[in-house]
Amino acid sequence: MPEQGDISVQKMHCRDQPLERVVVFNDRAELKRKVQCALQPGVNEVQLEVSSASMK
DSSP states (O other): OOOTTOEEEEEEEGGGSOEEEEEEOSSOEEEEEOOOOOOOSSEEEEEEEOOOOOOO
16 A cells, blocks of 8 residues: 555556547647546656657
């Protein structure tokens, strides 16, 4: 069991999470992903690494 003050950190890559919805606008796109993680009692931190690439 984590001690009081310990933070449970989970790191994930955004591209590894399944897409739930995509909305395309004239100047951008919105991607909604479903992120599942197992939270621990206490403080949790979920970090999603996002890598963007420009399309030409």
